[in-house]
Amino acid sequence: MISKRSNLRERITLITGANGEVGHGLIQHLSATRGASNVVVLDLRGLDESMRGLVNRVIVGDILDNELINLLLNEYEIDTIVHLAALLSTHSEFNPETAHRVNVQGTVNLLKLAIEQGKTRAAPVKFIFPSSIAVYGLPDLAEKAAAGAVREEDYLYPTTMYGCNKLYCEHLGRYYAHHYQQLSATPSVRLDFRCVRFPGLISAYTMPTGGTSDFAPEMIHAAVEGRPYTCFVGEDAQIPFMVMPDAIKSLLMIAEAPASALRHSVYNVSGFSLSARQVADRVRRDFPDAHIAFEPDKSRASIVSSWPVDVDDSAARQDWGWSPEYDVDRAFDEYLIPVIKDYYANRPKAN
Ligand code: AKB
Numbered sequence: 001m002i003s004k005r006s007n008l009r010e011r012i013t014l015i016t017g018a019n020g021e022v023g024h025g026l027i028q029h030l031s032a033t034r035g036a037s038n039v040v041v042l043d044l045r046g047l048d049e050s051m052r053g054l055v056n057r058v059i060v061g062d063i064l065d066n067e068l069i070n071l072l073l074n075e076y077e078i079d080t081i082v083h084l085a086a087l088l089s090t091h092s093e094f095n096p097e098t099a100h101r102v103n104v105q106g107t108v109n110l111l112k113l114a115i116e117q118g119k120t121r122a123a124p125v126k127f128i129f130p131s132s133i134a135v136y137g138l139p140d141l142a143e144k145a146a147a148g149a150v151r152e153e154d155y156l157y158p159t160t161m162y163g164c165n166k167l168y169c170e171h172l173g174r175y176y177a178h179h180y181q182q183l184s185a186t187p188s189v190r191l192d193f194r195c196v197r198f199p200g201l202i203s204a205y206t207m208p209t210g211g212t213s214d215f216a217p218e219m220i221h222a223a224v225e226g227r228p229y230t231c232f233v234g235e236d237a238q239i240p241f242m243v244m245p246d247a248i249k250s251l252l253m254i255a256e257a258p259a260s261a262l263r264h265s266v267y268n269v270s271g272f273s274l275s276a277r278q279v280a281d282r283v284r285r286d287f288p289d290a291h292i293a294f295e296p297d298k299s300r301a302s303i304v305s306s307w308p309v310d311v312d313d314s315a316a317r318q319d320w321g322w323s324p325e326y327d328v329d330r331a332f333d334e335y336l337i338p339v340i341k342d343y344y345a346n347r348p349k350a351n
Contacts, residue, residue, distance in 0.1 A: 009077040012040045012056060016063055016110065017085030019043040021206040022130065025244040026082065026251065027051055040076065042068075043085070063106035069113050078117050080126040080255065083110050089134050089162040090300060091210025096161040103165035104172075111176045111191065118180075118190025128255050129195040130247075131170050131266065133239060134163035134212075137306045149310040152197070152268055159306045160212075170195055174265050194254045195266045199240035199311060201247050202331070204339035212303045216241055216279045219292060223283045224340040228291035233301045235277035235294050240310045242271030243331045246324040250316070257320035267319070268311040272328040282328070286337050 017023055018041035027047075030036040031054040039055040041047055046060045061068045063085050072078065085106055092099030107129070114125040137157035138144040147155065158164045173193035180190050200213025207221060208214050215231050222229035242250075250269040254262075274282070280292045316322035326335060 009075060010038075010056075011077045011079055012038050013080040013082065014040050014042065014072065014076070014078050015082045015084060016042045016106075017083070018055075018058075019045045019047050020084055021201065021203045021208050021244065022084050022247060022251075024048070024051065024206055025203060025248045026084075027054055029245075029248045029252075031055075040072075042072075063109055064101060066109065069109050073113055073116050077121065078113070078125060079121070079123070080128065081110055081114055082128045082251065082255075083107060084130060086165075087162065088208065088211035089132075089160045089303060090212045090214075092162040092165070093160060093299065093303075099161045100165060103162065104168060107165075107169045107172060111172060111193075114191045115176060115180050121190075124190050124192040126255060127173060127191055127193045128251055129169065129173055129193065130251070131166045131195050131197040132163065133197060133199050133307045133311060134158055134160055134303075135167040135170070135197060136308050136311075137163065138308060139306075141305055144305065144309055147308060149270075149273075149312040150268075150308040151312045152264065152266055152315065155308065160303055166197075170266050177265070192259060193265050194257075194262065196250050196254055196316070197266060197268045197311065198247060198250075199242050199270050201244060202241055202336065203244035204336050205244070205343060212300050213239060213241070213307075215276055215304075216274070219276075219279055220283055220336055221340060223287040223290035223292070224337070225344050228293070230293045230295050231276055231280070232295070232297040233276050233304045234296045235280070236275055237296075237301060237304045238273060238275035238278075238309050239304060239307045240270045240273045241331075242269065242324060243326045243335050245335065246271050246326050249325065250322060253320055253322060254316075261319050263319055264315060267316040267322070268313040269316050269322055269324075270311045270313045271324045271326055272331065273310040274328060282332050286332075 036054050040057045042059045047058045087099040114127050117125045136155045137159045177191045177193045202217045
């Protein structure tokens with residue numbers, strides 16, 4: 001049940017799953033560029049100490065908790081929701097029903113929150129949703145090679161629970177945005193759902209947990225730290241990647257694009273495409289002694305085989321001017337290698 005709301009609610013942006021790698025990148029960027037004092041974050045694990053002072057409020061809680069959702073509804077005027085909370089692909093394969101609850105029911109809860117908020121606002125609530133290349137499922141390696149960069153509407157046969165969840169939630173976002181608009185006696189848009197499909201993301205600061213594209217960030221971080229790394233996919237496994245600054249850029253760009261420019265609710269975005277061997281070669285240029293072995297894990301390798309070699313992001317380029325700042329050289333030479341080196345050199349030593 002939804003209780004009565006105060007008229008004096010604070011206007012905020014809500015970020016769920018804020019303690020993950022995209023959340024960290026987004027909060028740091030917002031705080032450095034425009035301030036994050038209107039940002040309320042929600043995460044099961046709270047927010048890392050170093051970042052708590054950057055945001056308005058940290059709520060430790062579960063997106064499946066309806067009371068918490070109700071509290072947010074009553075306490076704040078939410079103008080934007082960036083819904084990052086999710087269990088990633090490898091993790092989800094071990095707990096498919098839990099993944100379904102978190103990834104799907106959690107998203108429904110937030111979509112419903114946005115709809116309820118939209119009833120009391122002149123402007124619709126913006127809902128920014130990161131989807132993934134996991135929505136694609138190429139049947140075999142020959143077709144993967146032949147398909148090249150896939151478009152948004154092709155090969156939508158996900159092989160993982162996470163991919164199924166992301167694809168379904170893309171549809172749910174579109175459904176909720178249009179359904180309530182049509183039902184309304186005075187048609188007004190309550191929800192403005194916008195989604196980018198991310199490739200594998202690589203951050204210089206944080207390691208993802210539970211993903212299947214993690215072999216690239218794991219390989220790079222291990223080499224800089226001087227640890228040996230055993231890669232869980234074969235040398236030829238290839239997917240698109242993007243570094244974190246570009247991931248943040250794409251989220252902000254799609255959030256800020258004029259609604260009239262958006263022909264779709266879901267857009268591919270990409271940075272560069274590399275095989276595991278090419279990632280290793282790049283790493284060895286800077287760290288010739290890096291010890292990298294390849295021992296493919298059958299199930300994780302088959303997930304990567306089902307993902308496209310690249311995605312076609314021309315619709316995003318055309319509609320909202322998307323282009324990545326980082327090609328592969330700039331990503332390694334100006335971001336990953338120097339920033340990760342610096343990070344490990346200055347990291348406080350464990351006792
Ligand atoms: C994962 O590996 O699960 C994610 C993704 C590709 O969405 N990084």
